[in-house]
Amino acid sequence: MSPVRPGYVKPLDLQQGVVDLSHGGGGRAMNQLIEEVFLRALDNPLLRQGNDGAVLPLVAPPGGRLVMATDAHVVSPLFFPGGDIGCLSVHGTLNDVAVMGARPLWLAAGFILEEGFPLADLRRIAASMGKAAADAGVPIVTGDTKVVEQGKGDGVFITTTGVGVVEPGVELSGDRARPGDAIVLSGTIGDHGMAIMSKREDLNFDAPIESDTAALHTLVQAMLRADADLRVVRDPTRGGLAATLNEIARQSGVGMHLEEAAITVKPAVEAACELLGLDPLYVANEGKLVAVCGEAGLPALLEAMRAHPLGAGASRIGTVVADDNQFVQMKTRFGGRRIVEWLSGEQLPRIC
Amino acid sequence: MKYVDEFRDGEVARGLASAIAREVQPGRRYHFMEFCGGHTHAMARYGVTDLLPETVRMIHGPGCPVCVLPIGRIDLGIQLALEQKVILATYADTLRVPAGGGLSLMKAKARGGDIRMVYSSADALELARKNPGRQVVFLAIGFETTTPPTALAIKVARAEGLANFSVLCNHVLTPSAITHILESPEVRKYGTVPLDGFVGPSHVSTVIGSRPFEHFAREYRKPVVIAGFEPLDVMQAVRQLVRQVNEGRAEVENEFSRAVTRDGNRKAQALVSEVFELRRSFEWRGLGEVPYSALQIRAAFAEHDAERRYGLTYKPVPDHKACECGAILRGVKRPQDCKLFATVCTPENPMGSCMVSSEGACAAHYSYGRFRDSEAKVHLAVQTA
Amino acid sequence: MCLALPARIVELREGDLGLVDLGGVRKEVSLALVSDVVVGDYVIVHVGYALSRLDPEEAERTLALFRDIEAQPEGPPPAAGEAR
Numbered sequence: 004m005s006p007v008r009p010g011y012v013k014p015l016d017l018q019q020g021v022v023d024l025s026h027g028g029g030g031r032a033m034n035q036l037i038e039e040v041f042l043r044a045l046d047n048p049l050l051r052q053g054n055d056g057a058v059l060p061l062v063a064p065p066g067g068r069l070v071m072a073t074d075a076h077v078v079s080p081l082f083f084p085g086g087d088i089g090c091l092s093v094h095g096t097l098n099d100v101a102v103m104g105a106r107p108l109w110l111a112a113g114f115i116l117e118e119g120f121p122l123a124d125l126r127r128i129a130a131s132m133g134k135a136a137a138d139a140g141v142p143i144v145t146g147d148t149k150v151v152e153q154g155k156g157d158g159v160f161i162t163t164t165g166v167g168v169v170e171p172g173v174e175l176s177g178d179r180a181r182p183g184d185a186i187v188l189s190g191t192i193g194d195h196g197m198a199i200m201s202k203r204e205d206l207n208f209d210a211p212i213e214s215d216t217a218a219l220h221t222l223v224q225a226m227l228r229a230d231a232d233l234r235v236v237r238d239p240t241r242g243g244l245a246a247t248l249n250e251i252a253r254q255s256g257v258g259m260h261l262e263e264a265a266i267t268v269k270p271a272v273e274a275a276c277e278l279l280g281l282d283p284l285y286v287a288n289e290g291k292l293v294a295v296c297g298e299a300g301l302p303a304l305l306e307a308m309r310a311h312p313l314g315a316g317a318s319r320i321g322t323v324v325a326d327d328n329q330f331v332q333m334k335t336r337f338g339g340r341r342i343v344e345w346l347s348g349e350q351l352p353r354i355c
Numbered sequence: 356m357k358y359v360d361e362f363r364d365g366e367v368a369r370g371l372a373s374a375i376a377r378e379v380q381p382g383r384r385y386h387f388m389e390f391c392g393g394h395t396h397a398m399a400r401y402g403v404t405d406l407l408p409e410t411v412r413m414i415h416g417p418g419c420p421v422c423v424l425p426i427g428r429i430d431l432g433i434q435l436a437l438e439q440k441v442i443l444a445t446y447a448d449t450l451r452v453p454a455g456g457g458l459s460l461m462k463a464k465a466r467g468g469d470i471r472m473v474y475s476s477a478d479a480l481e482l483a484r485k486n487p488g489r490q491v492v493f494l495a496i497g498f499e500t501t502t503p504p505t506a507l508a509i510k511v512a513r514a515e516g517l518a519n520f521s522v523l524c525n526h527v528l529t530p531s532a533i534t535h536i537l538e539s540p541e542v543r544k545y546g547t548v549p550l551d552g553f554v555g556p557s558h559v560s561t562v563i564g565s566r567p568f569e570h571f572a573r574e575y576r577k578p579v580v581i582a583g584f585e586p587l588d589v590m591q592a593v594r595q596l597v598r599q600v601n602e603g604r605a606e607v608e609n610e611f612s613r614a615v616t617r618d619g620n621r622k623a624q625a626l627v628s629e630v631f632e633l634r635r636s637f638e639w640r641g642l643g644e645v646p647y648s649a650l651q652i653r654a655a656f657a658e659h660d661a662e663r664r665y666g667l668t669y670k671p672v673p674d675h676k677a678c679e680c681g682a683i684l685r686g687v688k689r690p691q692d693c694k695l696f697a698t699v700c701t702p703e704n705p706m707g708s709c710m711v712s713s714e715g716a717c718a719a720h721y722s723y724g725r726f727r728d729s730e731a732k733v734h735l736a737v738q739t740a
Numbered sequence: 741m742c743l744a745l746p747a748r749i750v751e752l753r754e755g756d757l758g759l760v761d762l763g764g765v766r767k768e769v770s771l772a773l774v775s776d777v778v779v780g781d782y783v784i785v786h787v788g789y790a791l792s793r794l795d796p797e798e799a800e801r802t803l804a805l806f807r808d809i810e811a812q813p814e815g816p817p818p819a820a821g822e823a824r
Contacts (some may be wrong), residue, residue: 208767224493264365274356274763279474280743330726336363336374337586339402341723344665346702351447351472356763358746358782358799368805377754395745448789475788476769500744503773504789558744561784561792584744610805614746614784620792623773683819 015039020122027116038146040122044129045136049109049144059109059146066171072099072117072173073164081124081158084198085213088161089131094218094289095240096165097139101220102236102292104175104227105167110136112163113147116281117156128159138224139218141165169219169313173227177254178259179234184323185301186259189222189292189308190215190316192244193272201275210275217290222313226292229307231300237293242346243285248331249294258326261333261343284343285350295323360612362585363401366513371590372406378597386549387596390533390687391556392419392581392714394589399723401586410497411593414548414686417532418556420497420525421448422708422715423639423684426672428525429454431662432494434469435523436460439665442486443470444479445494452711455672460494476508483512483520492661493522500558502526502650503623506630509659510651521661522645522722524652527637529559530567531648535639537575539685548686552596554589555581559612568607576605609632638671640708641680677705683716690702690717691728698719744786746794749779760785 008178015035025032043051063069071225077094100107112132116125136143194215201210219238226233235255239247244266253258268276268283276283290313296304301319305339308314322334331343379385389395395415398404404413417423421611429452436443440473443460450461453465464470469489473479479493495505505522512520533553541548555568562579566577579597582592592610599606609615637649652660661667674680678700690696690709700706702718707719747769756772759781770789771777777817783790 156678207478208765210765270356271764274765277356277359277745278762278765278767328726328729330729332726335401337363337401337403337406338363338368339405339586340726341400341402342726344702351450356745357748359763361803371806475770477788491813500786500791503791504770504787507770507772507789557782558786558791562743583802588802589804591802610802613795613802614792620773622775623791716773 016124017126021338022116022122022125022127022150023122024118024119024150024152027148030149030321031315033148034175037146040126040129041146041148044126044133045079045112045143045146046133047142047144049142050146057111059111059144062108063168064170068169070103070105070167070169071164072103073094073162074099075162075275076158077157077160078199079157080199080202083202083214086193086216087128087131088109088159089128091216091289092133092161093139094137094165096163097141097218097220098238100165100167101218101223102175102238103167103169103224104173104236106224107139107165107167107220108139110143110163110165111145112143114149115156116123116148117158118150118153120158121184125159135218137254139220139338163335170237175233175236177237177251180251180255180259180295180323181234181256182323182325183298184234184295185298185319186248186261186315186321186323187294187296187301187304187308188244188266188320189294189314190290191267191269191272192288192291193268193276193283193286194237195289196243197272197275199287200279206279208275208278210271211251212269212275213273215288215290217313218319219292219313222308222311223290225307225311225314226304229303230299231304231307232297232321233293233294233300233304234297235293239288239291239293241287243283245282245284245292245343246345248343251295252329252331253295254331255323258324258329259321259331261331263316263320263335267316267318280351285346318340359585362583364587367587368406368590368658369470371587371594375411375590375594375597376408378594378601379408379410380601383410384549385478385551385552385597385600386414386686387411387552387593388414388416388536388550389554389589390416390418390529391554391559392422392712393557393584394554395419395715395719397584397586399719402723403586403589404724404727406590407593411597414550415683415687416536416553417642417684418498418529419712419714420501420527421452421712423527423532423641424449424452424496424525424650425638425640426454427638427670428523428656429460430456430672431669432460432492433458433463433468433491434667435661435665436463436470437466439490440469441490441492441668442482442573443468443494444473444482445470446496447472449494449496449714476504480508480511480517480520483517484515490519490521493520493731494525495522496525497531498556498559498569499562499627502627503562503620504633506626509630509656510626511660512651513656518658521536521659521664522652523661523667524650526631526632526650528648528650529563529637530570531557531638531645532642533571534613535642535645535648537571537577541685541687550577550686551600552578552580554592554596555579555607557559557582557584557588557614560609560615560619562623565607565609565615566619572605572607578608580606580608581611587683595615618671629653638654640674643681643683651694657738674708675706680707680709680717690720691725693717697725744784744791745813746782747785749777749783760790778822810822
């Protein structure tokens with residue numbers, strides 16, 4: 004019998020090639036895409052198994068609980084100063100798991116690719132995800148790929164889901180803020196949103212602003228270890244610090260008093276906001292935390308945060324107060340007061 | 356940011372606040388209208404009211420071009436986008452204004468209208484250059500500050516032969532609005548709205564100069580202090596107004612002398628007169644028809660006038676019956692006096708002109724100041740680590 | 741009225757354009773509405789157009805006015821006998 008020679012499979016053209024509909028078809032082409040792009044970048048034993056689902060050990064300690072979080076990423080442009088949709092999708096979900104007080108263990112990633120999307124860009128994105136996951140010590144253990152017709156997707160959409168474990172006794176929730184508690188912010192606000200804005204073609208300005216996208220789980224773990232009566236932790240993403248503080252105020256049925264002077268904004272971010280008529284309080288962040296702790300725990304919390312590279316700029320920005328109207332009030336740098344209202348839609352640049 | 360940060364200094368503000376407190380005469384009340392929406396916004400955002408004496412009341416004027424843009428004019432824009440399938444270029448401010456039929460420019464975009472946000476009239480021109488097969492209409496709004504950029508765009512379009520570019524012009528004039536307020540019965544006849552003076556607009560004045568305001572000082576015996584855009588400018592202007600009132604003077608003073616001269620920007624003014632002419636009358640949302648208060652494109656530039664090109668007819672759309680914007684714009688009522696305020700009418704769901712833009716009196720009060728209305732005043736006691 | 745900011749001209753460009761800097765952020769704007777501006781000048785920018793040149797001396801004078809609580813603003817001097 005003549006030996007059957009293995010069929011020749013031409014490798015993907017990762018320089019000039021593009022995604023086509025066959026890559027989502029579930030057949031050999033899709034497998035090739037997964038093998039040559041995703042596995043190469045995200046490689047780990049669980050993912051290599053290549054099954055429909057990853058089988059994971061039950062690792063929660065007695066009394067511990069699981070946390071699951073999911074996030075879809077549709078950012079445009081896909082590549083921006085300081086990051087890209089790849090690392091953003093890893094950081095975003097890691098952070099959602101982390102702010103519940105959980106140690107993230109595994110991630111899953113789903114891709115919706117648009118027909119015609121350059122493979123070179125896809126490879127860049129996958130590599131970025133692989134690095135972000137590896138740096139965080141959290142593998143992407145399972146995934147999915149679909150391809151939609153040209154015009155029906157914005158290049159690529161990524162959905163990530165994360166699973167983590169919360170130790171017994173850890174309770175972080177938006178409804179736990181009480182009058183008298185301290186409100187802490189981990190660093191400068193507005194960086195991510197303005198980095199994205201600076202790349203919008205229709206706005207056309209040049210600014211040395213980088214996204215602050217980062218995985219915050221080790222910072223949260225350090226904060227938990229500080230034993231500082233930590234009650235709420237949240238990352239102020241879309242809608243900015245204003246949205247997050249208002250959410251917490253509403254969930255807890257309290258008000259807040261803030262000091263604008265304690266909230267820091269990088270000079271270029273401030274200038275870019277001025278130029279467009281935006282308020283940094285409402286601009287998205289992807290590497291910052293807001294925390295609420297008992298007043299007595301504040302010194303320990305600040306010390307723990309400032310010892311961590313992502314919390315070096317941590318400071319107290321205000322206090323939780325009793326208020327039936329649940330207003331988030333702020334004393335401005337100028338000396339007068341205002342409220343920080345909860346904006347409905349996205350802020351748009353204004354001329355007036 | 357140079358020439359910005361120094362004008363927001365909190366320590367200087369405290370000094371100015373004491374100075375004003377010393378100058379107000381005991382037992383006397385002062386009512387000043389800040390015409391410009393930008394000033395309304397700056398005051399709300401920095402909480403300037405907290406630094407002014409209780410006897411000084413600021414009335415918010417109609418100087419917000421988005422607020423006074425009638426629903427019917429936005430409908431024309433929506434019509435052009437949905438029916439004539441033009442590329443409608445607009446400033447972001449106008450996108451969310453609710454218009455007729457439950458639509459807004461943003462909602463019309465969701466329905467397939469090719470509506471694009473631009474930062475500048477130059478961007479709208481670029482759209483016309485990049486899309487030679489499509490018609491591009493620029494929805495122009497604004498007072499005298501924003502008018503020269505539109506004029507320039509029309510001239511450039513003419514020079515380049517950009518036949519697919521036209522403008523839907525909604526430019527309005529500041530002095531006419533001020534006259535309208537001063538002529539209103541509450542101010543002139545009944546005296547129910549005591550109006551002691553005006554904080555004049557900052558950037559409008561860089562273009563038109565301080566001279567046009569001398570008319571108000573003379574004819575109506577009201578002091579005008581043209582103020583810069585920053586909160587310290589506004590406070591200094593209030594201080595100068597208080598002083599004028601105390602001394603019985605009615606003059607035009609220029610606090611924004613770093614950018615405003617008596618003559619203004621002659622180059623920009625000439626450009627505007629070349630391209631635009633006065634409309635006999637124009638509807639201002641909340642104020643009704645105001646004579647000689649707005650501009651239209653001259654016949655010489657007809658090919659770039661969207662109203663002529665598309666034979667547009669304006670259909671007025673009334674506001675909600677319970678909306679008090681008209682009274683609020685004239686200073687007769689405050690936002691919190693309106694039944695709809697913060698109940699049905701919010702920035703997410705604006706019922707009238709004052710809530711529509713972040714500079715409108717109601718929007719500013721809702722977004723920054725309404726905590727002052729609540730009965731329980733929680734004492735501010737914040738420490739910083 | 742209307743959002744406008746003082747920005748420093750860092751480069752003059754062809755076609756009546758200029759590159760301005762505001763706190764480290766740079767944008768190309770039109771200089772067609774102003775005359776005789778040079779690199780280093782500050783201009784007031786609105787919707788992508790410079791509308792006027794900022795006078796640094798007047799700016800200093802205004803700042804001094806804020807700080808000087810006894811200062812007399814622009815305008816005719818007080819009449820004789822008026823308390824000041």
